[in-house]
Amino acid sequence: MSSHISNVRPNPDQVLVDIADYVLNYKIESSEAYDTARNCLMDTLGCGLEALSYPACTKLMGPIVPGTVVPNGAKVPGTQFQLDPIQAAFNIGAMIRWLDFNDTWLAAEWGHPSDNLGGILATSDWISRTRVAQGKAPLTVKDVLTAMIKAHEIQGVLALENSFNRVGLDHVILVKVASTAVVTGLLGGTKEEIINAVSNAWVDGQALRTYRHAPNTGSRKSWAAGDATSRAVRLALMAMKGEMGYPSALTAKTWGFYDVSFKGQPFKFQRPYGSYVMEQVLFKISFPAEFHAQTAVECALTLHPQIGERINTLDKIDQVEKIIITTHESAIRIIDKTGPLANPADRDHCIQYMSAVGLLKGNLTAADYEDDVANDPRIDALRAKMQCVEKAEYTKDYLDPEKRSIANAIQVFFKDGSKSDNVAVEYPIGHRRRRGEGIPELVKKFKINLARRFPAKQQAAILTVCENQKTLEATPVHEFVNLFEI
Numbered sequence: 001m002s003s004h005i006s007n008v009r010p011n012p013d014q015v016l017v018d019i020a021d022y023v024l025n026y027k028i029e030s031s032e033a034y035d036t037a038r039n040c041l042m043d044t045l046g047c048g049l050e051a052l053s054y055p056a057c058t059k060l061m062g063p064i065v066p067g068t069v070v071p072n073g074a075k076v077p078g079t080q081f082q083l084d085p086i087q088a089a090f091n092i093g094a095m096i097r098w099l100d101f102n103d104t105w106l107a108a109e110w111g112h113p114s115d116n117l118g119g120i121l122a123t124s125d126w127i128s129r130t131r132v133a134q135g136k137a138p139l140t141v142k143d144v145l146t147a148m149i150k151a152h153e154i155q156g157v158l159a160l161e162n163s164f165n166r167v168g169l170d171h172v173i174l175v176k177v178a179s180t181a182v183v184t185g186l187l188g189g190t191k192e193e194i195i196n197a198v199s200n201a202w203v204d205g206q207a208l209r210t211y212r213h214a215p216n217t218g219s220r221k222s223w224a225a226g227d228a229t230s231r232a233v234r235l236a237l238m239a240m241k242g243e244m245g246y247p248s249a250l251t252a253k254t255w256g257f258y259d260v261s262f263k264g265q266p267f268k269f270q271r272p273y274g275s276y277v278m279e280q281v282l283f284k285i286s287f288p289a290e291f292h293a294q295t296a297v298e299c300a301l302t303l304h305p306q307i308g309e310r311i312n313t314l315d316k317i318d319q320v321e322k323i324i325i326t327t328h329e330s331a332i333r334i335i336d337k338t339g340p341l342a343n344p345a346d347r348d349h350c351i352q353y354m355s356a357v358g359l360l361k362g363n364l365t366a367a368d369y370e371d372d373v374a375n376d377p378r379i380d381a382l383r384a385k386m387q388c389v390e391k392a393e394y395t396k397d398y399l400d401p402e403k404r405s406i407a408n409a410i411q412v413f414f415k416d417g418s419k420s421d422n423v424a425v426e427y428p429i430g431h432r433r434r435r436g437e438g439i440p441e442l443v444k445k446f447k448i449n450l451a452r453r454f455p456a457k458q459q460a461a462i463l464t465v466c467e468n469q470k471t472l473e474a475t476p477v478h479e480f481v482n483l484f485e486i
Contacts (some may be wrong), residue, residue, distance in 0.1 A: 002228050003390060006376060007103055009247060010247050010248045010251075011197075011243075011247060012149050012195045012199070012247040012248075013247065013248055013249065013250045013251050015250055015267060016195045016198050016199055016202075016245075016247070016249070016250070017191075018272075018273065019154055019177075019181050019194070019195075019198055019273075020181070020191045020194035020195045020198065021152070021188050021191070022150065022181075022273040023150055023154075023181050023182055023184070023185040023194055024059050024185060024190075024191055024194065026150070026273060026274070027148050028146055028150075029167065029275075030274075030275040030278075030279065031416045032148070032275075032279050033149050033278045033279050034142075034145055034274035034469065034473070035469060036278050036281065037148045037149050037152075037277055037278055037441075038466070038469055039283070039439060039442055040103055040114055040140075040148060040152075040278070040281065040283075041117070041144070041145065041148065041466070041472075042284055042442070042446045042466050043102065043103065043114075043285075043313040043442050043445065043446060044096055044103070045096075045101050045117075045446075045449075045484065046099075046115040046445060046448075046449035046450065047095075047096055047098075047099060047101040047102045047449070048077060048078065048092065048095035048096045048098075048445040049077070049078045049095075049397035049449045049452055049453045049484075050099055050101065050366065050449045050452060051094075051095040051096070051099050052078050052079070052095060052098070052452075052453065053452060054098060054366075056098075056219060056222075057094060057222070058096055058100040058433040059130075060223060061076065061079065061094065062079075062081055062083075062091070062092045062352050063066055063081070063083055063084075063087060064087060064131070064435050068083075068084075069082075070082060071133075071145050071333070072126065072129035072130045072133050073085075073088065073126060073129070074088035074089075074121070074122040074123070074125040074126040074129075074342075075088070075125060075478075075482070075484075075485060076091045076092055076095075076213055077092070077121075077481060077484035077485075078095075078484055078486060079091075079455045079486065080226065080485070080486060082432045082439070083122075084126075084164055085119075085122045085123045085125075085126040085233050085237075086122075086230050086233045086234050086237070087229035087230065088118075088122035088125070088126070089118040089119040089122040089123070089179075089226070089229050089232070089233045090118065090121055090223075090226045090227060090229075090230035091118075091122075091173075091226070092117065092118040092121055092226070092229075093115055093117075093118025093119070093223075093225050093226030093227070093228070093229040093230060094118075094222065094225075094226030094227075095225040095226075096114065096115060096117060096225070096226070097112060097115055097116060097222055097223070097224075097225045097226060098196055098223070099189070099220070099222075099366045100284075100288050100290060101275040101284050101288040101366070101469050102114045102115070102284065103281050103282060103283050103284065103308075103430075104281070104282040104283075104284060104430075105152075105155065105156045105159060105277060105281060105282065105293070106282065106291060106330070106398065106404070106406060107156070107159045107160045107161075107399075108159060108160060108161050108162055108163040108399075109159035109162060109163050109164050109165060109171050109173055109174065109261070110159065110165075110171060110292075110330070111155060111159060111171035111172070111175065112171075112175075112225065113151060113152040113155045113156055113175075113278075113281060113335065114148070114152075115172070115175045115226075115228070115229060116147075116148065116151035116152070116155065116175055116178050116229055116389070117229075118177045118179070118225070118229035118230065118438055119149060119179035119182075119183045119229035119230065119232045119233045119236075119404060120144055120147045120148060120151060120179070120182060120183065120186070120224055120229075121144060121477075121481070122233065123183045123186050123187065123232075123233055123236070124139045124143060124144050124147070124186055124477045125477050125478055125481045127139055127186065127187070127477075128476055128477040128478040129478045132476075132478065135144050135363035136194045138476040138478055138479075139186070139476070139477045140312070140473060140474055140475060140476055140477060141472050141473055141474075141475045141476075141477060141480050142473035142474070143186065143481075144477060145472075145473065147182040147183075147185070147186055147393055148278070149275055149278045150178075150181075150182050150185075150273075151178040151179060151181070151182045152178075152273065152278045152281060152376060153275060153276065153277045153278065154174075154177065154178040154181055154182070154273065154278040155174040155175060155177070155272050155414070156276070156277030156280075156281075157269065157270070157271060157272075157276070157277065158174055158177070158178075158267065159171070160269070160271070161267070161268035161269060161270050162262075162268060163403065165209055165264060165334075165419065166271070166475040167209055167261060168209060169206045169207065169208065169209065170201045170206070170207040170208060170209045170211075170212065170224060172207050172224045172225050172227070172228040173206045173207065173228070174230050175225050175228040175229055176201045176204065176229070176231055176235075177198060177202065177230070177232075178227065178232075179232030179233070180197045180198050180200070180201040180232040180235050180236055181194055181197070183232055183233055183405055184197040184198075184235075184236040184239055184240065186237055187237070187240050188240075189236070189239060189240055192245075193239045193240060195245055195247070196239045196243065196244060196245025197235050197236050197238070197239035197245065198245075199245040199246045199247065199249040200235045200238070200239070200243075200245060200249075201231075201232065201235055202247070202249040202250055202257045202382055203246050203249050203257070204231070204235075206261065207227075207228070208222050211224070211345075212349065214337060214339070214346070215341070215342075215486070217342060217346040218342075218343065219297075219343070219344075219345050220343055221345055221349075222345065228371055232417045246339070250266075251266070264282040270401065271401075279432065280404060281432075282294075282406070282428065282430045282431055282432075283300045283430030283438060283442055284430055285297075285371060285429050285430045285438050285441045285442050285445060286298070286429055286430075286441065287354075287364040287365065288348065288364070288365070288366045288369075289348065289354045289364060290334070290335050290348055290349045290351075290353070290354075291406060291413065291428070292327075292328070292330055292331035292334060292335055292363055292406060293351040293354045293355070293408070294406060294428035294429075294430065295354050295407060295425035295427070295428050296325060296327065296331075296351055296354065296358075296405055296407040296408035296410060296425075297354050297358045297364050297406055297425070298408075298428060298484035299355075299358075299409060299410040299423040299424065299425050300354075300355045300356075300357075300358025300359045300364075300410055300442070301358050301362055301363065301364075302423045302425075303410060303412065303420055303421070303423050304358065304359055304360075304361070304362035305362070305475075306355060306420055306421065307359065307412050307420050308359070308360070308362060310361060310414070311360065311378070311382065311412075312360070312378075313378070314377060314378060314381055315387070315457055317378060317382060318381075319414055319415050319416065320382070320385050320411050320412060320414055320439070321413045321414055321415045322385055322386075322387060323355075323359075323386045323387070323410065323411070323412050323413070324384065324386075324387055324389060324410070324413070325351060325352070325355060325386055325387065325388045325389070325407075325408060325409070326389050326390075326391050326394070326408065326409040326410075326411075326422075326424070327351070327388055327389070327390060327391070327394060327407075327408050327409075328390065328391070328394040328395040328397075328406070328407060328408075329390055329395040330395075330397075330398060330450045331351055331388070331408070332388050332390055334349070335349050335350055335351045336351060336352070336388045337350040337351075337352065337353075338350070338352070338422070339352065339381070341353060343376065344350075344369035344370060347369040347374060350383075351388065351408075352382075352383040352386045352388075353374075353379065353383060355382075355386065355410060356379045356380075356382035356383050356386070357373070357379060357380075359382060359410075359412075360376075360379065360382070390409050391407075391409075394407040394408075395453070397426070404431075405426045405427055406426075406427070406428055406431070407424065407425065407426040407427075408424070408425060409422055409423060409424035409425070410422075410423055411423070429441065430442075434462040445461070446463075446466075447463070450462055450463070453486065454484075454486070458483070461483055462483050462484065
């Protein structure tokens, strides 16, 4: 006996409709959002430029088939590559995320909304070069900033109340969905075409978090977002050619995303789409640490002058009784690690490793995750003394939409009965509440990253455009990207 299954095609799921309506019809009025997006664009490209110093990243870049020439193709900043927009999105997305130094969003799900820039910039550059070749007007960087604000918002609002990691899925699913929506919009997609494209993003098989967790932690976490944003460009281009969508991709009984991948639960929403996420986004400014540990590293750097001399040899570390890291539940669940750490991807997601380096050196850089630094026996000796303890207030404030804190505290106890100060930091320097302090440091970080790749005259030309909101917004996208060509 079989049950009747209706073959009447339903109306599109409301989640799909809301995303499409937002992309097409919502006008961003917030000057704060655009100013933050400008800083985000600078910081994100700077992170990518720094990653170009790492062969593990650059070996994955370039065209799929060496020597491929793409007329009017998208250029990859900091390189000589000019690629089709799908492969350019992968290149840009991979270099942005490689060192875990770009922006962050923390909620029920976390992630890095600027990962979407891979698809946004590649597509906008390709569109602009194609239009100019046809004698038409190109897109401007304001179009890029608008798409960034909307991609941040789609990814971030979906993350506020919906935990994908708790069902084993990686947060790059939200990069794929957000990039698909805004890229289809950049391509001139209709409401129906955006719905079709986004439905395909949900129907796709999704990335597992396997590569982010022991014992499998590995470098895929550094290119997974590039893969997601490039897949988004592919899906958008297919939708623009008339490829069909799947209206109940989320809600279909048995076969939809909710039943297959989300334990039968529909998504929950805390707020409508606007510009909240870009305004609230967290910047990684001082060091490339997984964001749940940003304030822990700040604590460690503050403690270094006080206790650095007392822990600078193995004999002295033996006199440490314990080191207490007071933290929040998400940090304990994601980056509280004991035992061997296999590679840089393992180390930059270990709160004990990052804190130990900070206590020892008074600093933390991307190079500190490499083997030559990790082989220092003092780091593991300090890690062995560390205990992570959850503080309920820290967890509560982490989830509070009015606070969105990421608090940590560190205190070192010695066997002779002495102890360090208990240093606590509630909001990292990249938090919205510390914008006045943080943005000048963000600009310094950008200048350092420009100097890694370009001569002084080219650095100055880039800065002249980037530091003026009106100038940047009015710049044609292809001309902006040309500034980053080597």
